[in-house]
Amino acid sequence: MLIVERIVVGPLMSNSYLVFDPVLKEGILIDAGDESEKILKNIERNNVEVKAIYATHGHFDHILAVGDLKEYLGCKFYIHKDDLEILGNAVTNYKEIVGGECPEPPKPDDYVEDGDKIIIGSSKIEVLHTPGHTAGSVSYVLDGSVFTGDTLFAGAIGRYDLPGGSLELLLKSLNEKILILPENYSVYPGHGPSTTIGVEKFHNPFIGVRGLYRRDK
Numbered sequence: 261m262l263i264v265e266r267i268v269v270g271p272l273m274s275n276s277y278l279v280f281d282p283v284l285k286e287g288i289l290i291d292a293g294d295e296s297e298k299i300l301k302n303i304e305r306n307n308v309e310v311k312a313i314y315a316t317h318g319h320f321d322h323i324l325a326v327g328d329l330k331e332y333l334g335c336k337f338y339i340h341k342d343d344l345e346i347l348g349n350a351v352t353n354y355k356e357i358v359g360g361e362c363p364e365p366p367k368p369d370d371y372v373e374d375g376d377k378i379i380i381g382s383s384k385i386e387v388l389h390t391p392g393h394t395a396g397s398v399s400y401v402l403d404g405s406v407f408t409g410d411t412l413f414a415g416a417i418g419r420y421d422l423p424g425g426s427l428e429l430l431l432k433s434l435n436e437k438i439l440i441l442p443e444n445y446s447v448y449p450g451h452g453p454s455t456t457i458g459v460e461k462f463h464n465p466f467i468g469v470r471g472l473y474r475r476d477k
């Protein structure tokens with residue numbers, strides 16, 4: 261059973277997740293958007309060896325601490341290749357949205373693809389390509405949980421009006437990849453509190469009432 265720690269970072273209150281095996285003390289980070297020191301403190305408090313950092317997508321609020329952490333931890337960084345352009349625009353986007361300077365975006369060591377498996381201790385995480393918020397958005401599924409980035413939030417769905425976004429693809433990803441997971445699965449979004457698949461299927465106003473999820477399927 262893996263432990264999940266949520267660390268809220270940066271001006272857009274992004275979630276960074278430390279996911280680790282409590283026995284073997286090894287784990288990964290899912291997103292590292294800002295405040296590398298705050299993330300490091302959590303890693304040190306849990307005494308975990310972080311093997312890699314996996315991004316849910318390339319927006320700056322999910323990747324800006326990766327450079328610092330990579331250097332300090334000596335770990336690798338993975339992202340879906342369809343978000344390389346967005347990753348490359350991090351400095352410009354930061355200036356427009358937050359204002360001021362930010363570090364250069366990190367260079368990926370390799371890419372994640374739909375169906376990839378990530379081994380942490382004795383557990384396995386599966387990669388789902390879930391485009392719509394961005395073209396290269398992915399979700400990470402482990403036994404009983406899914407990390408959805410900015411694709412699905414508690415009570416909301418991700419924006420689809422930004423470069424690389426598509427409402428059609430977002431709905432397809434939600435309907436065909438995420439909402440088909442068991443209802444008792446925890447959902448860990450890129451911003452805000454965690455929720456469950458069941459709660460979102462029946463109470464998320466963008467899904468239930470507007471019929472985005474077809475329950476008859």
Ligand SMILES: [Zn+2]
Binds near residue numbers: 317393
């Ligand atoms: Zn985003």
Ligand SMILES: [Zn+2]
Binds near residue numbers: 274322
């Ligand atoms: Zn975000």
